[in-house]
Amino acid sequence: MGCAMGKSLVIGSFLLALCACAADPPLDEDEIRLTLWTQDYWVGVTGHELDGVPLDDPRRAQYTVKDWYNKVARDFKALYPDRKIHIHIETLDWTSGFQKIDIAVASGRPPDVLISTSGIALKYARFGLLEAFDEYLSDEDIRDFGSFYGFSEYEGRHYFLPFIGGNRYMVANLEIFRERDAVHLLPSEGDRLWTYDQFLAAARATTFDRDGRIDVYGFAMPFQRNSPQQDQMPFFWGHGARQFNDNGDSLVINSEMGVKALQFMVDLEHVHGVVPTGSAGLRNNDVTDLWNAGRLAMRQAHHGTRRSHERALETGVIEEGVIELYPMMYPSLPGVDPGAFVVADSPCVFRQEDEEKRELSIALAKFLTNTRHEREAAYAMSTLPTRYSALDVWADDPFQQYVLRVARYGKKDAIQGYGIPLVNMTLSAFQAAMSRQATPGKALDDLARRGNRFIRRDIERRLRAGAE
Numbered sequence: 370m371g372c373a374m375g376k377s378l379v380i381g382s383f384l385l386a387l388c389a390c391a392a393d394p395p396l397d398e399d400e401i402r403l404t405l406w407t408q409d410y411w412v413g414v415t416g417h418e419l420d421g422v423p424l425d426d427p428r429r430a431q432y433t434v435k436d437w438y439n440k441v442a443r444d445f446k447a448l449y450p451d452r453k454i455h456i457h458i459e460t461l462d463w464t465s466g467f468q469k470i471d472i473a474v475a476s477g478r479p480p481d482v483l484i485s486t487s488g489i490a491l492k493y494a495r496f497g498l499l500e501a502f503d504e505y506l507s508d509e510d511i512r513d514f515g516s517f518y519g520f521s522e523y524e525g526r527h528y529f530l531p532f533i534g535g536n537r538y539m540v541a542n543l544e545i546f547r548e549r550d551a552v553h554l555l556p557s558e559g560d561r562l563w564t565y566d567q568f569l570a571a572a573r574a575t576t577f578d579r580d581g582r583i584d585v586y587g588f589a590m591p592f593q594r595n596s597p598q599q600d601q602m603p604f605f606w607g608h609g610a611r612q613f614n615d616n617g618d619s620l621v622i623n624s625e626m627g628v629k630a631l632q633f634m635v636d637l638e639h640v641h642g643v644v645p646t647g648s649a650g651l652r653n654n655d656v657t658d659l660w661n662a663g664r665l666a667m668r669q670a671h672h673g674t675r676r677s678h679e680r681a682l683e684t685g686v687i688e689e690g691v692i693e694l695y696p697m698m699y700p701s702l703p704g705v706d707p708g709a710f711v712v713a714d715s716p717c718v719f720r721q722e723d724e725e726k727r728e729l730s731i732a733l734a735k736f737l738t739n740t741r742h743e744r745e746a747a748y749a750m751s752t753l754p755t756r757y758s759a760l761d762v763w764a765d766d767p768f769q770q771y772v773l774r775v776a777r778y779g780k781k782d783a784i785q786g787y788g789i790p791l792v793n794m795t796l797s798a799f800q801a802a803m804s805r806q807a808t809p810g811k812a813l814d815d816l817a818r819r820g821n822r823f824i825r826r827d828i829e830r831r832l833r834a835g836a837e
Contacts, residue, residue, distance in 0.1 A: 380396035407484035410434040416749025490717040500718040503527040509812035517755040524556025530738040533711035534753030540670035540791040543693040561697035572643035575666030587643040597795040605630040623813035631809035649803035663691040676751035711779025
């Protein structure tokens, strides 16, 4: 690929010095080397070999986070018995992994195939660094990916193949609702849709004290070190507001309905008192601690919530009889469809100068996302298959069937490729409003001004890089 690719993404010369890419061993004359980096992995092949196995059990040493990928690599190479293919697999964590990817790209040595978030893939697509899949997929494949395939589009081309699907929804603790004789306040028909008034009534009924002070809250969500697309934006979409314009190149979150959405969240604490005081400083761990202790009636959930709940019961983190999960959709205004964060961690392929490597890299991405592997990954991680043909993995699981069904409320508006700077600006605006340091209108106006200046500079940088 050559170091010239580094010109396409100006991250700073100091990053190049940080890149400590180890020299690859020499290739055999006829060997083809592919690199696969992934931020999604699980222990073992099925992800369930160690279910019920104690943490100090020596059997745990038999399995690694590369087991499934090693199996897939062997199966892929077997499809090409006449070629000598070496696949180097590297697993990345969700903290330093993003920086490592940026450093590798800046140095001109990205992996051939990367499995990361939709936003990361679109980020590099905007810089012209990825291969498009449009010419390599059949109409049958495109239909099978369904709406997930649309999330991979940028300027009319598609740059990743949906693989590990995830979404957000709401979950109630039925034990608390029974304690308050308030189960009837929860939505129960169809997709379990409800309005903001109904949601607020349920939150009020389940905010109470057990020992002389309010120690059970109707709802809570984090505002510190969280993802605003996942946690706050559903309340904007339910008000008919959006984060970006249709082109995804300008913030419009400070619309009239956006201001009303943020005001609603502020009022949950300062007017209605149904969320913990000081919500602006809440972390996800704080919300989880309240939930696990049976002190929270409703919270946001994700595709792996039920599995996480089962493991917490197995390990004693949650006591029996404290929590019973009840999934439901986010509230919305009457006549407005709710919105949810839906994403697919997905393989993308970096631009290849060598035609044979391009062919094999794209073939590997397609192989990773075939129906069989979609089923295996979904079962291992309790995630959503991104192919219709793989949905049967949860055919006997009503809870996951519901989670699958409400994925149709996903918004492409949730996928932003502008990275951590824009996330931090958005969180600061929300925290300023929640702590009443700024009105919702001023907080969002400031966000739109700062964010759009950042986006314009980002686009200008991309255009300059493309002209070089």
